[in-house]
Amino acid sequence: AITAVGMDEAAGRRIEGYSKGMRQRIKVAGALVNDPEVLYLDEPLNGADPVQRVRLIELFHRLADEGRTVVVSSHVLEEVEKMANRVIAMVDGRLAAAGDSAAIRAAFTDIPYRVRIDSDTPRQLGSALLGQDVIRSVEVLDGTLHVQTDDLGNLGRLLPSLAQSLDIRLTMVQPEDLSLESVFRYLVHGQ
Incomplete structure (x- = not known):
């Protein structure tokens, strides 16, 4: 030992x-x-x-x-x-959720996923994404595109073809709220 x-x-x-x-x-x-x-x-x-x-x-x-x-x-x-x-989350001494953090996060269907997208032309990509059904909101902060979506899978399928058609280079696509800390914040505060 x-x-x-x-x-x-x-x-x-x-x-x-x-x-x-x-x-x-x-x-x-x-x-x-x-x-x-x-x-x-x-x-x-x-x-x-x-x-x-x-x-x-x-x-x-x-x-x-x-x-x-x-x-x-x-x-x-x-x-x-x-x-x-596998995680068991306790809030105020009570079982709040159990499972892997992605599955727990997926249960928050009323809260859209936040996704960071780095590209060579974030404003152009953001404008193109605005018209897509899978997108709830688009924001460019400090040269980085942030979007909200209800469907990570469809966004993941859409981005490569959209970027290719617009000749935009994607350097990173990263969900911002899949971490256990984010999930716990949703459990405690609902936001």
């Missing part, structure tokens, strides 16, 4: 001399000692440095790949996104 969390070099030292991140890793090692099928971890990355965060996340993925269930409680949603393929 000590090896699994990368603590071999500190195994002979007293815990009192460990950093906060090292203490977290020792707690994870303690949870692994009896080779459990289910691990319950509360803020397991708290205090860990960036390198150790990556290593712990990799460990959790390996454990899951071995068929174990790893349950993580955390308020750091960006890290939860890296660790989990």
